[in-house]
Amino acid sequence: MDFEEQEERQFKGEKGEYCEMCGAKERLITLNKCPMCHKYFCEKCQINFGGKTFCSDFCGQEFFFGGDEEDE
Numbered sequence: 001m002d003f004e005e006q007e008e009r010q011f012k013g014e015k016g017e018y019c020e021m022c023g024a025k026e027r028l029i030t031l032n033k034c035p036m037c038h039k040y041f042c043e044k045c046q047i048n049f050g051g052k053t054f055c056s057d058f059c060g061q062e063f064f065f066g067g068d069e070e071d072e
Helices: 003-012 057-065
Strands: 032-033 038-042 045-048 052-054
Touching: 003 032, 052 057
Parallel strands: none
Antiparallel strands: 032 038, 045 052
């Protein structure tokens, strides 16, 4: 890990203390954890899909529909 990566990590804080989608870090921010990829995201970045919240449309699609299954 180079110096810039260390500096960026220190600025953001620990995982769960900031939004991993937009980088928002506030004292009164509410974070949710994506049930698919386990990233933390704020209310501004959340995607509602099938009654659940996700960090991205991709995670919502994967959660409900999964990847393509190949026929054997």
